[in-house]
Amino acid sequence: MTRESDMKEAAEAAAGESSSAMEKLQNLLLTHGYNGIMRFGRMFRIADDDGSRTLNQEELGEAIHNFGLHLDDEEVGEIFSTMDEDGTGTINYEEFLDKLRPEMTEERKAVVAEAYSVLDESGDGVVTLEDLKDKYDASGHPSVLAGEATEDDILLKFLGRFEGNTKEDGKLTKEEFMDYYSGISKSIDDDDYFVEVVKKAWKL
Known part of the structure; x- marks a missing residue:
């Protein structure tokens, strides 16, 4: 499980x-x-x-x-x-x-905010396809190489993991990012391990 x-x-x-x-x-x-x-x-x-x-x-x-x-x-x-x-x-x-939102310690909030800032270089509070293009190269994705999807399709799918089953608008706000990680935080008791998980995911 x-x-x-x-x-x-x-x-x-x-x-x-x-x-x-x-x-x-x-x-x-x-x-x-x-x-x-x-x-x-x-x-x-x-x-x-x-x-x-x-x-x-x-x-x-x-x-x-x-x-x-x-x-x-x-x-x-x-x-x-x-x-x-x-x-x-x-x-x-x-x-x-x-x-x-399940309560997160200040340490947890700080590392999630840091991860979001890596994606949101412009600092406008919204992560878009253009932001992701600088962080994730989709050109080598198998579906792109096979002609089954475009690079933008792959990036939208990446954003979709945060958007869940609701309408996808290709944008990820800081609030949504915090909401997502508050769920993960709820399942991890140890602060150090949570920080490690976030840092590893976003190469901080």
């Missing part, structure tokens, strides 16, 4: 014993794997056409349902009330996602 499978199994067990609806939601998202919270967040970010960064209770409930999570109306209401502290009837989904 892989480390990710172990995490999914533990999260499923924890979901049934959660002390709050918010904790239950976090665990249910982790049953979807390392990118569960990241994929959930992308639903909001992609749908936020007006840039308001807010959700009402009905929108939150729809998002939870559309993601295939089983929470009843009372639990959705509890989650919303927890976040809507000022009683405005809306919540900031970035703050909401930050609350859902």
